[in-house]
Amino acid sequence: KIEPVNSYPVNYDETVRIARDEKRNNSRPKIKNKVKNLKDYDVIFVGYPIWHGDLPMTVYTFFDENNLSGKKIILFSTNEGSGLADTVNTIEKYTKGNVIKNAFSIRGKRVQDSKAENDVKNWIKTLRDNKTI
Numbered sequence: 001k002i003e004p005v006n007s008y009p010v011n012y013d014e015t016v017r018i019a020r021d022e023k024r025n026n027s028r029p030k031i032k033n034k035v036k037n038l039k040d041y042d043v044i045f046v047g048y049p050i051w052h053g054d055l056p057m058t059v060y061t062f063f064d065e066n067n068l069s070g071k072k073i074i075l076f077s078t079n080e081g082s083g084l085a086d087t088v089n090t091i092e093k094y095t096k097g098n099v100i101k102n103a104f105s106i107r108g109k110r111v112q113d114s115k116a117e118n119d120v121k122n123w124i125k126t127l128r129d130n131k132t133i
């Protein structure tokens with residue numbers, strides 16, 4: 001789990017302000033839960049929300065702290081209308097990893113309404129059918 005040491009506020013507007021400032025300053029917030037045995041994994045799933053058309057800065061911290069070269073990277077994301085933005089290309093360039101182009105993106109509202117389960121199952125089935133996982 002990619003989780004900042006200093007949790008974001010529950011208040012939406014305050015979280016948006018902090019996220020905007022982190023992006024503007026190109027911050028790298030410290031994260032909890034370091035992955036101790038990443039070398040044991042060939043496939044890495046990375047999930048994130050789209051914040052201001054980009055990854056949250058804590059995800060950049062994760063990439064800075066973990067060498068994913070040679071790993072198969074599978075992405076999934078929530079958004080509120082921007083889709084994946086350009087995050088697939090950003091992650092591919094940033095990690096120099098093998099980013100799978102079949103990334104999954106879903107509107108956060110759909111997840112909140114518990115309508116996402118079949119969408120996720122279909123995406124996983126596609127990954128299996130294509131022998132991605």
